[in-house]
Amino acid sequence: MKPYTNAKQPKVSVIIPIFNERKTIASVIIEAYNVHKHVEVIVVSNGTTDGSLQIARNMGAKVIAFDHLLGHDVGRSIGARAAQGSILLFTDGDIVIPAKQMKPLIAAVEQGVDVALNGYSGPVKCKKVHKVVLAKHSLNYLLMRPDLKGASMTAIPHALSRNAVEAIGFEALSVPPKAQAIAIQKGLRVKALKVINVGSKNPLRRKTRPNDPIGKMIVGDHIEAIHWVLTHSAN
Template sequence: MRISVVIPAHNEASTLSQVLVEVEKLKPYEIIVVDNGSTDGTNEVALQHSCHVIYYKHSLGNDVGRAIGAREAKGEIVLFLDGDIVIESKELQRFVKGVQQGHQIVVNNLTWSVYLKMRPHYTTVGKFMLNRYLNKKELVVGSLIAIPHAMNRDVIENLGWWNLADPALFQAMAMSRGVDIADMASVDVIHTNKVRPVHTGTSPGSPYPKATSRIMGDHLCALQYVIETYGKRGGFSEGNRDREFIGKYKPVLLQKEKAKYSAIIPVSEEKITIRSVIQEVKKAGVDEIIVVANGADAETIKQAKLENVIVVEFAKALGHNVARAIGAMHATADICLFVDGDFAIPAKKLIPFLHAIEDGNDVALNDLQCLLDMFHPADPISMGKYFVNLVAKRPDLWNNSLTAVPHAMHKKVIEKIGYDSLIIPPLAQMKAILEECSITAVEFVDVIKTNRVRPEQHGFVNGRIPAFDRIFGDQLEAIAYLLQHTNGRGSFTDGERDRDIILQLRREEENIDEC
């Protein structure tokens, strides 16, 4: 099988020769250097090594040169590199060998990076979650955004060379169509990557540097494709959640006087814990407690009523988080506290959430960012929560989310975003962020050790974990809402990609075909 090597380059004269020396050891059929806007002699270096040089006077922007090089490639195997990172030929050979063995794409295995004793980088989170949302968790952070990678030319022809200008999108397309992607080769390109101006400073309208902003936008572009292909939940189940119920439900307020604080406690089978949960909430000073019996057993309801609180009963389980919305509809206070009925949280831990709203915040979250320091890699749910905050341009919120209790909200926020939004916690949070509500993480409450394990939700069912599927789907709904209310990149920069040159080349191909 013939090997074509594609190397986009912009002012890489100082390293390109060394890169090409290693590439030549592979005895490739051709080496294509796409020189876009170099002024340092990059072109001359490439010609000295007998490369096929495609020259543009101006910079094409990220990944466009890679796509144009792929368009010109004739080999059955196409290997993609950068001009600024020297990689030994024996390392490159592993990528080629993977395609020779039958894999259609071989990506760089950077799994080791998630085991580093540090919080994951923003782009690492994006790569990790794209694979998770596409049910390719085995690739961990394997991505076409990172070089080296190799692929069978048939994949390029089937998916379109022009889509390589958006590597995350190309990857999503490949995964959705069952392309065989492997990661048997690993090269450290993180510590060897050349630091450029786009890696520092900030991008307009973004809290991140230009390069990070571009990569965030690339992942959102890929997720836009996922959502268009599989629906706003990416094909993930939400269990037995009854969404339509809230639209039909008309609450009858059972407390005539307005409360200072309202607490909402959904329950199902919590007869052992519900009284202690309520007692701690009372100690926190909450004067209106609403227990929503969501298909609960009789004993749980009996135990709740012994505490002289409001109990709203439903014979049929309405599904996850529907009870939160119902409870909020019954609440008379401006400050609403949300807890679960399966474990008691000490009053001293609940009070700060109430005070945070009193102090002017709109939303007060459980501060779980310590989980990013405790586990390496972080668990996929925490990574997903973190990713939602990252694309919402709130990296300061880390992995803190309305998915976790306890949390508190001002009633005006709930009314603004809609009671039905509470059914999908990440969506509620995304709406609150886009409404520019004040959101803060209050303090750490351990809900990991105390959370009740439910085999039907947290165990494997037909090879999947239902709770993970539900939460991943919820996160994608939040992302779908963001994309709907911004653009296909979540308003992140496109990295000054020259889309016009791609359109021009595609038109030329169409004209040739017509002739």
């Protein structure tokens, strides 16, 4: 018997991209089911081979599986296309975040926010600020939203209204900084909420130091977003 099942008419869709997350995926899904009474959980497999998919299926999640590797955040776009809820909550399969910390994001959207961000900005009180943190702050400054500091759609968790998803476009969700830029440029209500410190929980970042290819990719995404802003500001 499945411990959980997706709601037939979900209010909230929780989108979870995964790549070999056998150790954490069950806990992530449990927390996802607990964010709202009417919820669906969508797991998007990014070339998973370790049995994570079966765990997700056994727990009643809707699974969208790809045998090959997708782009790093492409799963967000794919999951959003399949979502039925009026609120979309994005998290990752390798970081377990308690439902009670994610519920305020959903509540903010219910109260009229279009893009509810994790207020996490990354460490700035240090001699050498990480390039990803600098990129996030720079983009928000360019967008004339210094109040957001380093809050970013790159970081999980964050929640979007259905209106925001349609305004941003599914494809842009695969490049989170660009999606954020589009949201702000289109006048959507973007708000950074209470900090959920996911930096210390990120196993991928710890594994990839000092070369940090993920960090380089994120900086590249921000450069793409900055180019989009400059191009569209000129028009």
